[in-house]
Amino acid sequence: GIQVEQSPPDLILQEGANSTLRCNFSDSVNNLQWFHQNPWGQLINLFYIPSGTKQNGRLSATTVATERYSLLYISSSQTTDSGVYFCAVKGSWVTSGSRLTFGEGTQLTVNP
């Protein structure tokens, strides 16, 4: 099946810093989502971005499907940005239906 790799696995920042999280995937994808998992375990939707660039406040994301990667940018980080960020992709309908395949996540810690 499709493989998803996220980097870095861990990231520690000072409040106000910027960061870039990367997601590489091994095959063509039909859609891609970025999530933030809060301390209580819920996955919060950040972006639904099978291709192109989107922005939402201090967060933006870019997916280059032809080169099989996506980037999540966090600017002017805040302590509330701490948590785990997941990239999840949906591969071919024939082989995977609607299932999302998740990366291992990036653990982000923002210190005051």
Add this chain to the structure above:
Amino acid sequence: KAGVTQTPRYLIKTRGQQVTLSCSPISGHRSVSWYQQTPGQGLQFLFEYFSETQRNKGNFPGRFSGRQFSNSRSEMNVSTLELGDSALYLCASSFRPGLTGYEQYFGPGTRLTVT
């Protein structure tokens, strides 16, 4: 519009018992998927239901089963619980399956502890 709801939020069971978890999707969403999250295996797909039919299944033993009702609500059942079944179980809803898929929205999860 209300989000995905899951009940119960926390559960403690003993090895050998069975458990049933419930998920109500976002109103108008007809596809429900279940995922298991553990520290060792990460987030893994269990199964997907649409129109009361299982459309896709992950690589889990037959002790894991599910169903979907006509109102799109879904339940998953785990029989003969093992210690390794301790996990966060997440339910996701989307409008429907599709070639390119639709955005999936997750519930708060049920944290199951097996002792």
